[in-house]
Each structure stands twice: as structure tokens, then as C-alpha cells.
Amino acid sequence: MSSSPGHDVILKLEDISKVYAGTVAVKHAKFEVRKGAVNVLVGENGAGKSTLMKIIAGVEQPTAGRILLDGNEVSFSSSGDAVGRGIGMVFQELNLFGNLSVAENIFATRELTNAFRKIDHREQERRAAEFLEQLEAGIRPDMLVEDLRIGQQQLVEIAKAVSLDARILIMDEPTSALSAAEVEILFKVIADLKARGVAIVYISHRLEELIRIGDYITVLRDGRITGQEQMRNVDTQWIVRQMIGSDAKDFAKADGHVPGDEVFRAEEICLPRVTGGLAVDHVSLSLRAGEILGIYGLMGAGRSELFDCIMGRHGQASGRIFIDGKQVKERDTARRIRRGLALIPEDRQREGLVSILSVASNLTLASLSRFVSLFHIRGGAEWQAVTQMVRELAIKVADPAQEVSSLSGGNQQKVVIGKALLTGPKVLLMDEPSRGIDVGAKADVFRTMRKLSRDGLGILFATSDLDEVMALSDRIAVMSNGKLTGMFERAEATEAAIVAASALGHGPVHGEQRR
Amino acid sequence: MTDIPAKAAAPPTSSGSVLLTLMKLRTFIALIAVLVFFSIAAPNFLSAANLILMAKHVALNAFLAMGMTFVIITGGIDLSVGSIVGLCGMVAGYLVLNGIDLQFGYTVYFNVVEIALITLGVGILIGAVNGLLITRLNVAPFIATLGTLYVARGLALLSSDGRTFPNLVGKPDLGTTGFGYLGAGRLLGLPVSIWILMMVALGAAYLARYTPLGRHIFAVGGNERAARISGVRVNMVKMFVYMFSGFCAAIVGLIISSELMASHPATGESFELNAIAAAVLGGTSMSGGRGTIGGTIVGAFVIGILSDGLVMMGVSSFWQMVIKGLVIIVAVVVDQAQRRLQSRVTLMQMAKAG
Numbered sequence: 066m067s068s069s070p071g072h073d074v075i076l077k078l079e080d081i082s083k084v085y086a087g088t089v090a091v092k093h094a095k096f097e098v099r100k101g102a103v104n105v106l107v108g109e110n111g112a113g114k115s116t117l118m119k120i121i122a123g124v125e126q127p128t129a130g131r132i133l134l135d136g137n138e139v140s141f142s143s144s145g146d147a148v149g150r151g152i153g154m155v156f157q158e159l160n161l162f163g164n165l166s167v168a169e170n171i172f173a174t175r176e177l178t179n180a181f182r183k184i185d186h187r188e189q190e191r192r193a194a195e196f197l198e199q200l201e202a203g204i205r206p207d208m209l210v211e212d213l214r215i216g217q218q219q220l221v222e223i224a225k226a227v228s229l230d231a232r233i234l235i236m237d238e239p240t241s242a243l244s245a246a247e248v249e250i251l252f253k254v255i256a257d258l259k260a261r262g263v264a265i266v267y268i269s270h271r272l273e274e275l276i277r278i279g280d281y282i283t284v285l286r287d288g289r290i291t292g293q294e295q296m297r298n299v300d301t302q303w304i305v306r307q308m309i310g311s312d313a314k315d316f317a318k319a320d321g322h323v324p325g326d327e328v329f330r331a332e333e334i335c336l337p338r339v340t341g342g343l344a345v346d347h348v349s350l351s352l353r354a355g356e357i358l359g360i361y362g363l364m365g366a367g368r369s370e371l372f373d374c375i376m377g378r379h380g381q382a383s384g385r386i387f388i389d390g391k392q393v394k395e396r397d398t399a400r401r402i403r404r405g406l407a408l409i410p411e412d413r414q415r416e417g418l419v420s421i422l423s424v425a426s427n428l429t430l431a432s433l434s435r436f437v438s439l440f441h442i443r444g445g446a447e448w449q450a451v452t453q454m455v456r457e458l459a460i461k462v463a464d465p466a467q468e469v470s471s472l473s474g475g476n477q478q479k480v481v482i483g484k485a486l487l488t489g490p491k492v493l494l495m496d497e498p499s500r501g502i503d504v505g506a507k508a509d510v511f512r513t514m515r516k517l518s519r520d521g522l523g524i525l526f527a528t529s530d531l532d533e534v535m536a537l538s539d540r541i542a543v544m545s546n547g548k549l550t551g552m553f554e555r556a557e558a559t560e561a562a563i564v565a566a567s568a569l570g571h572g573p574v575h576g577e578q579r580r
Numbered sequence: 581m582t583d584i585p586a587k588a589a590a591p592p593t594s595s596g597s598v599l600l601t602l603m604k605l606r607t608f609i610a611l612i613a614v615l616v617f618f619s620i621a622a623p624n625f626l627s628a629a630n631l632i633l634m635a636k637h638v639a640l641n642a643f644l645a646m647g648m649t650f651v652i653i654t655g656g657i658d659l660s661v662g663s664i665v666g667l668c669g670m671v672a673g674y675l676v677l678n679g680i681d682l683q684f685g686y687t688v689y690f691n692v693v694e695i696a697l698i699t700l701g702v703g704i705l706i707g708a709v710n711g712l713l714i715t716r717l718n719v720a721p722f723i724a725t726l727g728t729l730y731v732a733r734g735l736a737l738l739s740s741d742g743r744t745f746p747n748l749v750g751k752p753d754l755g756t757t758g759f760g761y762l763g764a765g766r767l768l769g770l771p772v773s774i775w776i777l778m779m780v781a782l783g784a785a786y787l788a789r790y791t792p793l794g795r796h797i798f799a800v801g802g803n804e805r806a807a808r809i810s811g812v813r814v815n816m817v818k819m820f821v822y823m824f825s826g827f828c829a830a831i832v833g834l835i836i837s838s839e840l841m842a843s844h845p846a847t848g849e850s851f852e853l854n855a856i857a858a859a860v861l862g863g864t865s866m867s868g869g870r871g872t873i874g875g876t877i878v879g880a881f882v883i884g885i886l887s888d889g890l891v892m893m894g895v896s897s898f899w900q901m902v903i904k905g906l907v908i909i910v911a912v913v914v915d916q917a918q919r920r921l922q923s924r925v926t927l928m929q930m931a932k933a934g
Contacts, residue, residue: 376809378808378809397813398809398811399813402811410806410809415803415805415806416805417806418806419798419802419803419806419807419869420802421869421870422798422799422802422869426795426798426799430806430807430812431810431811431812433792433795434792440791440792440793441790441791442790442792442795444790488811
């Protein structure tokens with residue numbers, strides 16, 4: 066790859082590896098960041114992009130390898146170190162303090178003070194307002210961050226990074242919660258930064274976005290760099306090929322079985338948002354036995370909240386749910402599980418697993434009553450169920466008594482799925498079931514979904530991955546802003562129609578929904 | 581590429597494992613160390629009479645520490661146990677001496693078994709109040725039990741206006757005699773309180789290991805959200821641990837007033853701190869999810885033997901406090917070091933495998 070004039074390499078990673086408990090996230094990565102250009106980084110979920118960026122931003126330290134900044138070897142022991150060297154980052158998971166104001170967030174750790182070391186709130190708010198003005202977001206600097214929409218929070222995160230006046234600015238999926246109009250504004254800001262000679266590292270799943278604004282592209286797969294090119298030399302096919310390798314994404318073919326009778330119905334599910342409005346807005350849908358219903362939507366569209374309502378996790382939710390035509394009156398999770406509902410939550414670490422317990426204990430946690438006589442857990446019966454589930458789902462574990470945190474992401478996800486299956490559910494709710502797991506495990510998860518639907522389980526799964534929803538679903542529901550904005554039979558679904566439905570009701574009043 | 585997780589999932593093996601094993605057995609090593617040290621340094625330390633006396637001392641703390649262990653495993657804390665000890669002692673003493681006045685000229689007297697049951701009920705009730713405050717009203721465990729610490733102590737003082745209920749021998753014609761059996765009685769040569777401790781300890785260890793409730797206690801402490809989504813009735817689990825803690829405290833209240841044949845309203849002050857110390861020394865993690873009944877009992881013995889041994893050696897009680905504090909700090913430092921070493925060993929193996 067030849068360097069163009071004016072685009073000097075400012076930061077270089079050599080042979081960087083990063084190992085976490087349970088998984089090798091990055092393997093011998095070489096990566097160059099060029100000045101005054103948008104350096105795009107792509108890869109599937111769990112390919113290691115975020116880890117690589119956290120290493121550059123000093124949040125994580127590499128297990129092996131060197132970082133060269135302006136040709137000199139450097140090591141960042143903290144993000145403060147990296148910021149000191151002019152590296153700023155917009156994180157994928159929002160790193161904001163909800164209990165502080167927008168201005169206080171933007172100037173966190175580098176508060177503007179007067180002569181007596183007292184924070185100068187007025188000056189902070191004035192400066193913050195300037196940055197926010199650029200983003201045309203209509204956010205007041207004195208608002209509390211927790212009162213903002215998730216998309217607005219993302220803009221605050223961006224404003225914070227821009228305000229660092231960084232030489233290198235990393236943006237990790239900055240558009241995941243933004244409306245089309247907000248994305249346009251962000252691109253203007255990026256063009257402006259580029260003109261000022263800032264090196265931008267841009268991570269996104271949306272290929273059309275990357276091709277539009279990228280100058281250089283690097284593709285990661287399974288923690289390894291598989292391609293590095295100038296953007297003008299590549300096309301979508303090339304990117305996809307590098308991303309998924311020769312073996313195309315293995316979605317497990319539909320087997321053409323016909324779904325049975327309705328097994329689950331939700332009517333008029335509503336969930337009020339703390340900040341006013343509805344997080345889930347009068348959603349009704351029905352699911353047949355053996356059917357896979359994919360729910361597509363952007364971040365913050367209300368998919369997870371809908372699942373939470375169905376599982377009875379929110380006391381203030383309203384609406385009715387039915388299983389096999391009979392209304393489920395139980396309001397708490399424990400009894401809804403007994404009625405045949407099971408949830409595989411989006412956030413494995415926080416909601417799916419008890420990481421300090423063993424694989425076996427995690428697997429049987431939701432179904433212990435099956436192995437109990439009087440009050441004694443029959444160890445033999447439990448063990449039998451555990452080993453059977455380990456075999457069925459191909460969980461790679463030497464000994465189920467091992468702590469679950471020692472497994473790789475994909476195997477941890479299988480444990481969460483196994484836990485749900487052991488409860489003997491009729492309806493399985495899967496929230497982003499393929500997030501953060503490697504390609505092989507993904508294929509396993511998809512195959513499992515197919516098999517379960519063949520066995521007559523109704524599966525509702527939420528995803529923000531368009532390919533996934535197109536390939537796996539019998540029907541596709543689209544959510545946007547808490548509302549159900551589309552429902553397509555697979556035969557009649559097109560990517561364009563789904564994307565259009567997912568953008569409904571987003572964006573400011575002038576809402577131009579170009580795509 | 582997909583074979584990486586397979587290798588990574590291989591169990592952690594030898595390297596650094598000698599040190600790790602030593603660290604894991606640290607509470608036992610500490611127990612053996614204090615036993616050996618005092619049997620050399622303190623005369624008469626190993627006599628049967630002294631060992632039984634020490635065991636009786638240790639038992640009191642061990643009861644509280646077991647209750648505390650379950651509470652801490654769920655991620656909570658129970659500061660009220662010392663006050664519950666005091667209040668329950670007063671309840672028992674009051675019932676032995678006065679019975680319950682039914683207002684219209686009759687007074688009901690209970691026999692000793694009934695008194696013991698009522699007292700245990702009071703302990704469980706206060707535990708239930710703690711549990712309700714924490715689960716229904718969302719009060720932080722520290723604050724809720726701090727509140728009941730004061731309330732229970734205040735009630736204990738009010739019950740007698742701050743005086744001691746002396747001489748709890750009871751009257752044969754009222755059927756209230758025999759209260760001293762718990763504290764002074766012996767069965768097969770061992771004090772009754774030791775037998776009770778063994779029963780409760782075995783029951784608690786069984787509960788932790790072989791019942792769904794026990795599994796749920798660990799799950800709640802390990803990850804409350806995940807437990808809730810898995811259908812664990814988190815509130816019921818929490819109610820149970822605080823009620824069990826209150827139950828344990830009531831046992832201690834009964835035993836102490838029975839040993840002394842008197843109840844004093846200030847009994848049990850600062851017992852909660854000893855109980856927490858024993859649990860932590862036994863490997864219970866203050867952040868929840870980790871801990872064993874066995875470890876806690878060993879921890880209680882280390883602390884108890886340490887203080888009794890130092891008394892026998894004639895070390896001043898001021899120095900005793902300093903030493904006890906240091907032992908607790910060292911225990912936690914070693915605990916943290918073990919965790920770090922463990923995760924490093926695992927990571928290194930995976931880096932090699934990957």
C-alpha cells in the first residue's frame with residue numbers, strides 16, 4: 066500500500082496482541098493511522114476492533130507488541146496518558162456520567178477552573194455550547210446526560226472527543242444510535258477535522274458509510290488483520306470478502322418446515338420512559354410454533370425493552386401476553402419462566418451469567434427445581450443434564466465445574482442459551498444472540514436456532530445486523546423509537562424496506578431520511 | 581481459527597500452582613500456626629479443659645459469623661446481629677422472670693423450651709425487618725441494619741430500664757426452671773452449645789451446597805441481575821439470609837444469658853465486627869458471591885484462639901486489638917494476591933495456547 070502525499074503515518078502498531086480471560090482478542094496486528102485522513106477499520110462483531118482501539122486509546126494495555134507514535138515507541142498506561150499525547154476516543158459503549166450535566170461531562174478530568182481552583186461552570190457551559198453548536202443537536206450544556214435520548218448522548222460523547230483537540234481521534238461506531246440527519250452532521254464535522262489535519266480512525270458496521278467517508282481501510286477478522294488498502298481501490302465485495310473470508314457467513318439454511326399454530330401473542334405492550342414518552346409504544350405481535358421472528362432495529366429502538374416487558378422485568382409495563390392462547394397473568398420473571406418464556410439477554414456479562422460460578426451451576430441456575438427432590442439437589446440428575454447440554458450445544462469446556470468466566474465469548478453464549486433451554490421453554494427470546502462471539506460459535510448459535518425452531522419452539526430474536534435478520538427470520542418485524550414500524554414476510558422483505566422502516570420517527574423535525 | 585477457544589478452555593494447570601495452593605489453604609495454615617504457637621508459648625494451652633473453654637468462646641462468634649457469611653455472600657452486610665444478641669437475651673430473661681402479663685389479672689409463664697422458641701422467633705423477626713427494609717423499601721443493607729442495630733439495642737435497654745435481669749433460675753411451681761442447661765449443660769462430655777454449633781454448621785453447609793436456596797444465595801451475590809432474569813426470587817433469598825442471621829444471633833443471645841444466668845442489655849456490643857472479621861478471614865468476599873461455611877468456622881477459630889491465647893500469655897488487651905486487626909488485614913491482602921496470581925496464571929496459559 067503506497068502512501069499518498071500529505072498523509073503521513075502518525076501512529077503505527079506493530080505485532081500487537083491482546084489476551085483476555087477466555088479469549089484472544091487481537092493477534093499480531095499491524096495497523097497504521099494516517100494524518101488528515103479517515104482511517105476506516107471494519108470487521109464483524111467480535112473481530113477485535115474495539116479492543117485494538119482501546120489499546121491505542123490507552124484503556125487497555127497490549128499483552129505483546131509495540132506502539133510507535135511519530136516514529137517513537139510509546140506505551141500508554143492509562144487513557145490519560147493517551148489523551149496527553151493527543152489521542153481521543155469516542156467509545157462504543159457510552160462512557161458518560163448520567164448524573165452530571167453535559168458541560169461537566171465534556172470537561173470531566175480537565176475542568177476549567179478560576180484562580181482559586183473553583184470550577185468555572187459558566188465558562189465550561191459557554192465552551193461546551195460551542196462544540197454542541199457544531200453538532201446541531203439542540204442539546205443544552207446544562208442538561209443532565211441521563212435525561213437525553215441515547216442518540217443525543219452519543220453526540221455528547223462525540224462533542225467530548227472533539228473538544229480534546231486531539232491529533233488522533235478514534236470513533237468506535239459513532240453512528241449506531243444516530244438518525245440519518247444526525248449522521249450527515251457528524252460527517253460534516255469529520256470533514257472539518259480532516260481538513261485541520263486530524264487523523265481519524267473510524268469504526269462502523271455500515272459499509273455504505275465507510276465507503277463514503279473513508280480514505281484508508283483496514284479489515285480485521287478473528288483478531289487478525291486480513292486486508293489493508295486505500296479506499297479508492299476497493300469495493301464492497303472486496304470488503305466483505307476480507308471480513309468473512311472465503312467461507313461465506315454460515316447462517317444455516319432454512320429447512321422449509323411449516324410453522325404451526327400461534328404459540329405466543331403480545332398485545333399493546335407499553336413501557337414508559339423515565340424521561341417521558343414511551344420506550345415501548347403499543348407493540349403487538351404474534352409468533353407461531355416453530356417460527357423464527359426477527360426484530361430489526363437500531364440501538365435504542367426498544368427491542369431489548371420489549372423483551373424485558375415480556376419477561377416481566379418492569380413493574381410499570383402494561384399490555385397483555387398470551388401463551389398457547391391463554392393469558393399470562395403472572396407478573397414476575399420466575400413464574401413467567403415457568404409458563405414457558407425464556408430470555409437470552411443482550412449483555413452476557415451483566416445479565417446472562419454469574420461469572421464466578423461454574424459452567425454447570427450457570428447452566429442449571431434457571432431450572433434447578435427440575436433436579437430437586439424435597440429440598441435436596443440430586444447431583445447425579447443435575448450432572449447428567451449438564452453434560453447432555455454441553456454435548457448438544459458443543460460447548461467447549463474441559464470440565465463443567467470450571468468457572469464460566471474462563472470460557473471464550475462464544476462458549477459463554479452457549480452456556481446462556483443452554484440455561485434457557487433447560488427450563489423447557491415454549492418461546493425463546495434472544496437479544497442479539499451473536500454479539501461478540503467468533504465466527505465458528507456464531508454458526509453454531511444459528512444452527513441451534515434452526516434446530517430449535519424445527520423442534521417447535523417459537524423464537525423471537527432481536528438484532529441490529531441486517532444480514533442476520535434477512536438470513537435467519539421467517540418473518541421480520543422492524544422497530545423504531547419504541548414502535549413497531551414494519552412487519553414483513555421473508556419473501557417480500559427487502560433490505561431497503563427494512564432500513565427505511567427502522568429509520569421512521571427518528572431525527573429532528575426537518576427529518577430528511579436519505580439512505 | 582475456531583480451535584482457539586478449545587485450547588483456551590483447557591483447565592489451568594501446574595505453573596505457579598504450589599504458591600496458589602498455599603494461598604488457598606491460608607486460613608488452615610493460620611489455624612495450625614496459632615495452635616502450634618500457643619501450645620508452645622502458653623502453658624496449659626493444650627489441656628482439655630482449656631480447649632473446651634475456648635471452643636465455647638469461639639462458638640458464640642461462629643454462630644454469628646455463619647449468619648453473616650450468607651448475608652455477605654448475597655452482597656449485603658448485617659450490622660444488627662450484636663444488638664439482636666442483646667435484645668434476645670433480654671427477651672429470654674424477661675420471660676423467665678416475669679412471663680407475659682395478660683392485663684386482666686392473669687400472667688402466662690412459659691417453660692424453657694417455649695421461651696427458647698419465642699426468643700428465636702424474635703431474632704428471626706428482626707432479621708425479617710432487615711430483609712423487608714432492604715428488599716421492599718430499597719434501603720442499602722448497611723443503613724438498614726445500622727438502623728435496626730440502634731432500635732434493637734434501644735429496645736433491649738428499655739425492657740429493663742437499663743438494668744440486668746439477674747438470677748434466671750426460674751420457679752419450679754411455674755415450670756420455668758432449667759434455663760441454665762444451654763450454657764452449662766453437657767452431652768457426652770461436650771458442652772451443649774458446641775453440639776448446637778455443630779448441628780447449625782452442618783445444616784448451613786448442607787444448605788449452601790445441596791439445596792436450590794444455597795445455590796441461589798451464591799447466584800444473587802455473583803450477579804443479581806442475571807439471577808433475577810434466570811427466575812431466582814432474589815427478594816426471597818435476601819429475606820432468608822437476614823432472617824437466618826437473626827436466628828443465629830438469637831441462639832447466641834440465649835446461650836450467653838444461659839451461661840451467665842442473667843441478661844444484661846449491653847450484651848453483644850461490637851459482636852457484629854468479630855463476626856464480619858471471622859467471615860472475611862475464612863475467605864468470604866465482601867463483594868459477594870464467594871465464601872464457605874467451613875472457611876468461616878475456621879476463621880472464627882483463628883480469631884478466637886488468637887485472643888484467648890494472647891490472654892493466657894498475658895498480652896495486654898490493647899495489643900490484642902492491634903494484633904487482631906493486623907491479622908484481618910493480612911488475610912485480605914493475601915486473598916487479593918491469590919486472585920491476581922490466579923488470573924495471571926490463567927491468562928499466561930491462554931496466551932501460550934493462543
